[in-house]
Amino acid sequence: MKRELKKFESTMWLCIKLLLYILLMGTFMFIMSRENRALGVLSRTMGITFSTYCVVGLLFLNIYGRYDVGRRKSKPIIYSLSLAVLFTDVVTYIQLMIMNTITPSIYAFRLDSLGSLLLSFLVQVMIIIVFAYGGNGLFFTIHKPESCCIVTSSQESLDNIVRGILKYKKQYKIDYIMDYKDKNLFETVGKADTVFIHDVPLDVRSRIVRFCYKNKINIYFNPEIEDIVEMSAKYYLLDDVSVLNANVKAWTMEQRVMKKLLDMSLAIVLGILTSPIWIVSAIAIKAYDGGHIFFKQKRATLNGRVFEVYKFRTMKEHVENHSVTDDDDRITKPGKILRKIRMDELPQLINILKGDMSFVGPRPEMLENVRAYEDQLPEFRYRLRVKAGLTGYAQISGKYNTSPKDKLMMDMIYIEEFSILRDIQLIFQTAIVLLKSDSTEAFRTNETRKYIFKEAQETKTEEQ
Structure with missing residues (x-):
């Protein structure tokens, strides 16, 4: 049976992917058509909505990742597809509401059928869960490790x-x-x-x-x-x-100007949208121990320039400053929540507005860590060719305990492949960090070694 499946495996997976994407789009169209009759018949509204969903869906699938069972675990696939579907649904929904606005007046625009939009998304997530676990189950039934x-x-x-x-x-x-x-x-x-x-x-x-x-x-x-x-x-x-x-020169003036405009506009918009979180966080931190709301620490940015990074204080005051470890008793109760949802980083929007940081770039490391990393890995200073960033490859894909070399490689890939479109893609992908349970995984103090490295006695390698 397995042999027969392997013969037609590529065709089988293509059909499964098409079925999944058709079901996701069909769910949105069907549920929304209950209150928007034009979606249930051949019409201009149906044609434009269908086209919008296809184009926007492909865009967000490229940003968050496709249905790649066998290569990724089920949960990352669920997170990626759910976020892609969420943004696709919202964009298509707004387009549909615009189409439903007959009177050419801003006051005629209404956000109707919000219940149907929510129901559609919930059903789509259920479909994604079934296909993710079912697809990986089928893949590993066919393929042994x-x-x-x-x-x-x-x-x-x-x-x-x-x-x-x-x-x-x-x-x-x-x-x-x-x-x-x-x-x-x-x-x-x-x-x-x-x-x-x-x-x-x-x-x-x-x-x-x-x-x-x-x-x-x-x-x-x-x-x-x-x-x-x-x-x-x-x-x-x-x-x-x-x-x-390989053109390894600095970014062009056009790239720098566009990046600056993106930084300033996003920092202002995000600061306004997250203002309720700022207020709740400040009250919780102050109420817990009466200490300072913000934590300031010297970090390194472009060309090694030192600046003070702002964060919501998540640790007790007047404690030793070093990287977080498992079960760190320095972290306060409000701090655990803020770290878990990564909202302790929000005050760095102030650093972006001041010009110390960019929205996307290498993570600003503590000066002690920078010196220690450069002693072991001199190339670590290459990541200071650009401004430190609130988000980036290392912040999205890495963890607190990611090795310095792996952090460097992620940051170097970003620097060498920089584009404004890539920045926008990484900003959208930052939403995945909020869903990952291991994104804030701390440095482990003890790690069991099951696999032992045995150094060879021979120093000369010969190809057999």
Whole structure:
């Protein structure tokens, strides 16, 4: 049975995806048509609403992610599709209300059928949940976990990559762990379906990648600065000579002006919209212990310039200042809530208006952390080529305990692939952070090591 399914698997998943998207759109059209009869018959309103839903839906699917079962867990798929559907429903609903406004007057515009809009969204979320769990269940019924080989250089590097792999136990099974210096490296790599290469010298990594490509073995490897530069490079032909050109100069004046305008307008609008949260947070913090409402701390931004970042105070006053750990008793009760929903960051809108920060950019690190990270990883200072940001790749995809190198790679990707459209995309994706339960995961004080790195005695690597 599994063999027969695998023969037609790509067609099967295409049909399932189409069915899901049709059901999501059909749910909106059907429920809204109960109070908007023009949606139930062939009409201009139906045609424009259908077109709007398709175009806007594709836009938000590109922002939040598609129905990619087998690659992502069910909950992230549910969060992504639910947010995409929510924004698509709202935009299409507003367009429908405009279409229903017959009199050309702003006073004739009404937001009707809000109950139907809410019902539509709730039904769509239920459909998404069924398809997410059902799709992943079907995928892993067809596919057993891939046999994996980890090639790395130390126990610390092994712990880092294993922590990520173990969250996807249905996708990957760790069968082999190899020191990159082991003389039997390529013989062992050839036994695996997938190879994870982590913190390995570039020359050795290149040989492993070539070997895997030759033998059709899936490859994952952590990027280095050279890889980030190559990702943003463009292909050119000098006569008949192939070259890649990486433009690593500063952003253009047009880009800086557009980014500044986006920062200022969003900071003002978001500040007004979130004003009730500011008031409630200030009252809760003051009522709890009578201390200061805001917390100020020196951070680094563009070119290493030091500024004071503003946050809602989430810790007790006059305590030692260091990165948060599990069950940190310095955090107050209001602080736990603010950190959980990430609202402690809201006062950074003041920093954006002052010009210290941008809306999107690398996370502003504590000066102590910056110095410590740069001692271990001198390239960490590259992230200071742009202003620090309220949100960004590292803030959305990373956690408080994400390693400095991984933070650097995320920030470098953002810097090298910057565009205003990418900023807007990241701003929308920030909503996912509020739904992720592990986005505020703290630094762990103890971590069990189930997988042990055994350093090879041989220092010379030979391809088998």
